[in-house]
Amino acid sequence: MEAVLDELIAALRCLPGVGAKSARRMALHLLERDRAGARRLAVALEAAVDTVGHCSVCRTLTARETCSRCLDTGRDDGVICVVETPGDVLAIESATDFRGLFHVLLGRLSPLDGIGPEDLGLDQLEKRLQDHDVRELILATNASVEGEVTAHYIGEMAARHGVRATRIAQGVPTGGELEYLDAGTLAHALSGRRDY
Amino acid sequence: MEAVLDELIAALRCLPGVGAKSARRMALHLLERDRAGARRLAVALEAAVDTVGHCSVCRTLTARETCSRCLDTGRDDGVICVVETPGDVLAIESATDFRGLFHVLLGRLSPLDGIGPEDLGLDQLEKRLQDHDVRELILATNASVEGEVTAHYIGEMAARHGVRATRIAQGVPTGGELEYLDAGTLAHALSGRRDY
Numbered sequence: 001m002e003a004v005l006d007e008l009i010a011a012l013r014c015l016p017g018v019g020a021k022s023a024r025r026m027a028l029h030l031l032e033r034d035r036a037g038a039r040r041l042a043v044a045l046e047a048a049v050d051t052v053g054h055c056s057v058c059r060t061l062t063a064r065e066t067c068s069r070c071l072d073t074g075r076d077d078g079v080i081c082v083v084e085t086p087g088d089v090l091a092i093e094s095a096t097d098f099r100g101l102f103h104v105l106l107g108r109l110s111p112l113d114g115i116g117p118e119d120l121g122l123d124q125l126e127k128r129l130q131d132h133d134v135r136e137l138i139l140a141t142n143a144s145v146e147g148e149v150t151a152h153y154i155g156e157m158a159a160r161h162g163v164r165a166t167r168i169a170q171g172v173p174t175g176g177e178l179e180y181l182d183a184g185t186l187a188h189a190l191s192g193r194r195d196y
Numbered sequence: 197m198e199a200v201l202d203e204l205i206a207a208l209r210c211l212p213g214v215g216a217k218s219a220r221r222m223a224l225h226l227l228e229r230d231r232a233g234a235r236r237l238a239v240a241l242e243a244a245v246d247t248v249g250h251c252s253v254c255r256t257l258t259a260r261e262t263c264s265r266c267l268d269t270g271r272d273d274g275v276i277c278v279v280e281t282p283g284d285v286l287a288i289e290s291a292t293d294f295r296g297l298f299h300v301l302l303g304r305l306s307p308l309d310g311i312g313p314e315d316l317g318l319d320q321l322e323k324r325l326q327d328h329d330v331r332e333l334i335l336a337t338n339a340s341v342e343g344e345v346t347a348h349y350i351g352e353m354a355a356r357h358g359v360r361a362t363r364i365a366q367g368v369p370t371g372g373e374l375e376y377l378d379a380g381t382l383a384h385a386l387s388g389r390r391d392y
């Protein structure tokens with residue numbers, strides 16, 4: 001095999017979910033049918049790696065000092081939604097009409113992995129609670145054990161500052177069938193029932 | 197959203213099989229967890245697009261004038277395997293112990309799409325049949341209608357030059373169940389039966 005082609009196939013495997021066969025297919029597709037696309041991707045990768053860092057306010061990914069969301073005066077700065085990753089920000093924005101601000105933890109509390117509050121930018125978040133008139137802190141960490149622990153920790157911080165903390169609902173996912181749900185989800189769904 | 201990030205996500209969609217969600221996941225993965233991999237991929241893409249062209253002899257992808265296979269004196273140059281794409285070359289080499297030479301058509305005969313013999317490098321192949329002592333031409337085009345037509349056309353060319361042409365076997369794929377096979381495959385499997 002050709003060294004340049006081998007290296008391209010190996011490099012494509014750094015993409016999540018791409019194995020040996022997919023990488024080969026991608027490399028051949030780009031070289032045989034879409035060289036303009038390959039060059040565009042190379043330029044976009046370089047540009048992103050060179051310029052994208054974390055927002056100084058909310059810690060999401062941005063190419064500037066402060067991200068466009070934090071600078072947007074049209075947003076409700078009285079509500080801050082706390083999420084684990086920048087991907088969660090995109091997921092929430094594309095699925096909902098939430099137009100408040102975010103705080104991105106870039107992780108979750110996990111003492112076993114040596115991840116404590118200082119790694120999650122909680123000092124920054126606390127400063128935002130002190131300096132701004134925040135009415136509500138939405139705890140949108142994952143529904144995993146670490147996510148719950150993280151939500152609990154941040155919830156206590158909100159209480160210290162007299163800020164209302166809310167947790168996103170847990171229950172039956174859309175299209176879910178009760179018979180196949182795990183016990184924990186079903187218990188959450190029942191205890192979290194609402195007037196109909 | 198950030199323009200640089202948006203452009204990276206859009207550029208990743210030029211990869212085959214990558215939709216909006218996968219592209220977003222890939223972009224975030226690279227920026228959050230594997231910037232070295234992203235830079236490596238950018239360099240590999242540029243290098244491949246800049247240097248990889250087609251072999252002057254067999255038309256497969258190579259960074260040189262003539263590919264390493266065609267220059268390899270350890271190969272049997274009396275057998276040429278005709279395939280449609282460079283990917284077919286890789287598939288055959290990784291699955292079999294075939295160590296002859298190749299001719300890559302970079303397509304198949306398809307009059308409706310305006311693809312004739314001159315687009316498949318058949319003049320080059322004919323020159324190889326004239327100039328070298330070729331014993332066997334293996335027709336390994338796909339088992340599609342166009343692949344069969346292409347194989348037939350090249351088979352007649354081989355006959356004109358007194359070269360033996362063979363066609364790869366058609367029949368039941370490994371693990372295949374007769375009950376679910378299409379009629380054409382089953383007919384091929386029966387008519388192509390061998391002593392056991």
